[in-house]
Amino acid sequence: MRKESLEQINACRSAHRPCVLFRDLDTHESFVLEPGLHVDEQDAELHELAMQALRTDRCVRREVRGQDWFVQPFNAPLRLIIIGAVHTGQYLASYARSCGYDVVVVDPRQAFASEARFPGVTLNTEWPDYALEVLAPDTRTALVTLTHDPKLDDPALQAALRSPAFYIGALGSRRTQAARVERLQEAGFEEAEIARLKAPVGLDIGARSPAEIAVSIMAEITATLRNDLSADDAD
Amino acid sequence: MAELDILDTAQRWLAEGRDVALATVVETWGSAPVPGGSQLLVDGQTNFIGSVSGGCVETAVIGEAEEVIRTGQPRMLEYGVTDEMAWEVGLACGGRIKVYVEPVR
Numbered sequence: 001m002r003k004e005s006l007e008q009i010n011a012c013r014s015a016h017r018p019c020v021l022f023r024d025l026d027t028h029e030s031f032v033l034e035p036g037l038h039v040d041e042q043d044a045e046l047h048e049l050a051m052q053a054l055r056t057d058r059c060v061r062r063e064v065r066g067q068d069w070f071v072q073p074f075n076a077p078l079r080l081i082i083i084g085a086v087h088t089g090q091y092l093a094s095y096a097r098s099c100g101y102d103v104v105v106v107d108p109r110q111a112f113a114s115e116a117r118f119p120g121v122t123l124n125t126e127w128p129d130y131a132l133e134v135l136a137p138d139t140r141t142a143l144v145t146l147t148h149d150p151k152l153d154d155p156a157l158q159a160a161l162r163s164p165a166f167y168i169g170a171l172g173s174r175r176t177q178a179a180r181v182e183r184l185q186e187a188g189f190e191e192a193e194i195a196r197l198k199a200p201v202g203l204d205i206g207a208r209s210p211a212e213i214a215v216s217i218m219a220e221i222t223a224t225l226r227n228d229l230s231a232d233d234a235d
Numbered sequence: 236m237a238e239l240d241i242l243d244t245a246q247r248w249l250a251e252g253r254d255v256a257l258a259t260v261v262e263t264w265g266s267a268p269v270p271g272g273s274q275l276l277v278d279g280q281t282n283f284i285g286s287v288s289g290g291c292v293e294t295a296v297i298g299e300a301e302e303v304i305r306t307g308q309p310r311m312l313e314y315g316v317t318d319e320m321a322w323e324v325g326l327a328c329g330g331r332i333k334v335y336v337e338p339v340r
Contacts, residue, residue, distance in 0.1 A: 001257060001339050003249055010246055025261065025335060028309045059271040061261060070261045070335065072272050 001030050008032045009074055016076040020050040025061075025068045076140055077102045080221070083128050083156040084146035085112035088171070091214035092144065093121050099218065106131045106156070107147070128156035132163075142167035142221045144201060148176070154183060161193050167224045169201035169217060198224075241274045241285045245339055254279035256300040258336045260287050261311075267330035279304050287334050288314070300336050309337040 005021065009032055012019040023030040033050045045064055053060045053073035060071040080096040082089045085107035093103045106124045107113040113123045124131045132155075137143055143160045144167075145153035153170060160168045161184070170180065177199040184194050202216030203223065241257075248255050258275040260267075268289035275285040275293060277300035287296055292314045303310055315331040 001337055003340055006242060006246055006249070006339055010242055013242070023335070023337075025311065028337065059261070061271075070259075072259070 005032050013074055018054050018075050020053055021072045023070045025070050079141045081143045086146050088210040088213050089146050091211045092217055095214055095218040128152055129159055132159035137163040137165035139164045139166055141165045144169040146171045167221050168196055169198040171201045241276050244284055245276050248278055254304045255339045256303045256336055257339050258287050258296050258334050260332050261335045262333040265330040267332050303336045303338055307338050311335055
């Protein structure tokens, strides 16, 4: 691979633009394809391979007219928006970064959302509804509310339910969740929309401590991303 | 975890004037320990980050990567079930992987 290809891939990744690396494993020829750019010039079949690799987030090896192509996708980074700069959020931010997510923590309470508590994490101290207007969750975004305070959690959940976020979770007991569902219904959300909400949040692994609860949440996000979303495109 | 990112690190190592080879899992069969596309980055002094298996064949791949850096020629490597050569260059899990090793320059 040429150094220029490496630099192009890294530039795409830092700009949150998907790209795909093609390598011919016989001739060692390689190039980077950015979907939508120069489509006319690109071979349609190679372009379709690129889109398949990005869609499934899996490498593809395919012979196209005698060339043995290895097709490696680089999707825009996954993103996790955490509402509530609380103790569990500190662990969750750390685990999510280890799993490759860009993490944003939203909490207007500046005593919570401090650099000292979240070193190196992007902090946003706007109210969640304003924050989410700017953050605009997309299909590569997960969102979790952790504050227990409807004033902060509800506006975030409502914005998330109107977005294509792939995972929406809310911390709180079954009783809290029942009350939350009533409020969402009053706000005009349909049953099917509310059903997207993972609550109580996290896989049932008997978690007790904040760190363990963060493990259960990260596991549920991963299961949603890898099992549920990939099911349609599985080989 | 920027310090563990393979491609960012590759770019940084090149900027520091180090020789770099990139190993990529291009095919897996059976219970291979990592998915296709997993990568291992090696410099000319056997420093490495990343992985192409659960640690089973990394030593062998790093040795091959040094040759790739020396010759400038990419190589395709294949590792299968542990055999007589045993745990030095086999996959104890019973899977098989193909690893493409290329210079980056």
